[in-house]
Amino acid sequence: MRKPALNDEILLKIEKPARYIGGEVNSVMKDKEQVDIRFAMCFPDVYEIGMSHLGIQILYDMFNRRDDVWCERVYSPWTDLDKVMREEKIPLFALESQDPVREFDFLGITIQYEMCYTNILQVLDLSGIPLDAEERTWEDPIVIGGGPCTYNPEPLAEFFDLFYIGEGETVYDRLFDVYKEVRARGGSRQEFLEAAAEIEGIYVPSFYETTYHEDGTIRSFDPVNPHAKPVVHKQVVMEMQDTTYPEKPVVPFIKVTQDRVVLEIMRGCIRGCRFCQAGMLYRPTRERDVEVLKDYAYKMLKNTGHEEISLSSLSSSDYSELKELVTFLIEEFKDKGINISLPSLRIDAFSLDVMGKVQDIRKSSLTFAPEAGSQRMRNVINKGLTEEMILDGAGQAFEGGWNKVKLYFMLGLPTETEEDMRAIPELADKIARRYYEIPKDQRNGKCQVTTSTSFFIPKPFTPFQWAKMYTNEEYIGKAAVVKRGFQDQLNRKSLKYHWHDAEVTVLEGVMARGDRKVGRVIREAYRLGCLYDSWSDLFDNDKWMQAFENTGIDIGFYNLRERSLDEVFPWDFIDIGVTKPFLKREWERAMKGEVTPNCRMQCSGCGVAKWKGGVCVEGKN
Known part of the structure; x- marks a missing residue:
């Protein structure tokens, strides 16, 4: 006992x-x-x-x-x-x-x-x-x-x-x-x-x-x-069918953040966004077999009693068997009171059709992540989205009955100008205008476009690992430019704007690219009482600043300089498959605003083909 x-x-x-x-x-x-x-x-x-x-x-x-x-x-x-x-x-x-x-x-x-x-x-x-x-x-x-x-x-x-x-x-x-x-x-x-x-x-x-x-x-x-x-x-599982997966996940007694069954449909991402660490770390893209996933769905719902099932991946729309899997889940579980959650979907006709079947359109909102307001910046970050695609997706959604849209952007990206910042509220306004092009008798009430900006943080093993960051005051200034831009828009009553905390961004930047010396700051911050720093109501920036002062560690050294291409990074001893020459090439292409095709369109020679699996060998004998 x-x-x-x-x-x-x-x-x-x-x-x-x-x-x-x-x-x-x-x-x-x-x-x-x-x-x-x-x-x-x-x-x-x-x-x-x-x-x-x-x-x-x-x-x-x-x-x-x-x-x-x-x-x-x-x-x-x-x-x-x-x-x-x-x-x-x-x-x-x-x-x-x-x-x-x-x-x-x-x-x-x-x-x-x-x-x-x-x-x-x-x-x-x-x-x-x-x-x-x-x-x-x-x-x-x-x-x-x-x-x-x-x-x-x-x-x-x-x-x-x-x-x-x-x-x-x-x-x-x-x-x-x-x-x-x-x-x-x-x-x-x-x-x-x-x-x-x-x-x-x-x-x-x-x-x-x-x-x-x-x-x-x-x-x-x-x-x-x-x-x-x-x-x-780096250790990689190349045969996703050979791995164990929890058929009986632990069920919490209290409500938790993700109170649902989670089906991991694939690992990795074909997209190659230059700011995205997960997209580089988890290459190559590897899919789970659709029949195995159907079996897991049955067993996990039966063994947990959960009333929701969610598909997990970095970009669900790129899962090749998505249509079959989603159709199966809808047919099998919709009448049994099981909700189906589909995060990480691109907004296209199939996705909207599916979401219309599994969501209450009047209550739910659609999420777009253009990441940058101007086409120039979207090319720099290799987002692979044009304004036409964004407005077309929003238009299809509005015509399908949605009237609430969430937009996610980043501020502080490499080469960003004030014009790029002002393009964020301008794009939000164009989306709202697209809604009001629908005849009034066919609209679902008023339109609401909620825009959030976070501040970009360069992460290891991304093409942007060489980028500089900014001071807390400079980040706040960038958010102020965007806020003023929203006040100038024609449809401002339909637009809402939120931005993330700049103080946390500065700290996260130091931790992300720090060396062993940064350990002294972490220890001192803890000694001063810092805890639960990702919780805004508990985060204490003054104590962190005191920790930097007490240890003599300079934030500017880690955040405010652009690294040279030949600098030795603290993480260079790790081989993730993606090579440093590839990341350098992508950094240089970013500076020129050149787009790199996704992995299914064309191999860009990132290095992970050495594992001879996943998307790297799709369609090859």
Whole structure:
């Protein structure tokens, strides 16, 4: 019988106690005496966010299929419980067994976005695990990081024993077997790390050393342990049919962000948008078999009781069997009260027809992501959308009964001019005008066009990784230009405008392209009380600025300079398949406003064809 980590008195005085008690439907319970490896899988954010993450559900299912492994879940305690745990000296615990995380063999942390970095330190701190990896012993778990932010792991290097570079289904089994072998023969922690470093895709940061030029840029980044490789290769699943997928995902007790069954229909994207990190990281595009997906849909809905099913991918419209899959889902489940969610669709005749069947048109809005207002800027970012296509899609939607549209744009893109900024409200106004071209008796009430702008952040392994950023004040100035532009539009009563926080953008930029020195700022910000930095009501920019001042780290060095094409980046030792010469070519094409065709139209020689699979071999014998 397991003993709850929190007593009733504590549970009654904190918000949403169901976040911490475990025991959800489909959660896995094992006898801890009968397994060799205990793995605590952590999402360093609140339960509702972490429970919505597909990657953790996949790994949780995969690990627990092994008889010798018990994988449990752990999330960041919300601020109320954080305070109680520190006061009462309660160690952070896993949900299933309620045992302290420090008793586990592994603590696996998925790192999905830069603004969760202080939460990672919270998880280590509350677990009683030394923040510095070099201070840990066999009394502590092996701390391993995975997820998109590990493609520049350097700001977090001193806090992690290992990073897993790539897709989780590939080499974890080997890592577990190596761990068991080292522990069975009484090997040291160092011996395990050395054996792990021999596995493709595993990066051990303590085995590498960085030297710097006088100007602060990197001179060299080299292994200092014979077991460490000069290049760490991303791990990729090429046969999507051969991977495990959770037929019985864990069902939360409380409402979470994504309260639905999620069907991953493909990985990767053919589009090649130059700002998009996921589009580069997850190449090549690989599809799941439509018959397998139909089977998963049945089983997952039956095993969870969820009333919604969502298709997951970076660009669902590019899935070659989309029509067959969606038609099947509508016919099978629409009359059973199951909602069908179709994110990441391009607005074309088929998509609108499908959405008309699965949505209440009067209540729902359509989302367009032109990303840039002017055609020149859309060519720079390789968006592959013309104004004609955007207005045509909006027109078809309005004629189909929709009257609400959401538009997403970015400000601060490379080569942006004031004219490009003013083109954003002008495009929104043209879309509203398109609505009012419909005869009045055929319209569905008034039109509402809601526009949001975020500030562009250059990410590693994108053609824009060389780009400069701006100061907080400059970003606010850009949003002000757009806001004034909206006030000048003919249909301004039909238009709404929102913009994202510039302060967070500046910080995210430092984290995204930072080197090991940035770890000092993260540690200091955490010491000053920063936590849940991606939550606007908890984000404290003053404390972050104080942390930069206290550590002598210059934001401008990371954000306000355009990198030279020959600069050594902190992430250059990672091979993601997409080559640096290709990214340079795309950067140069961006500067000329040249469009690169998508992968199905023409191979652009990015490098991932070396895996001989997915879209790279479609239609070839």
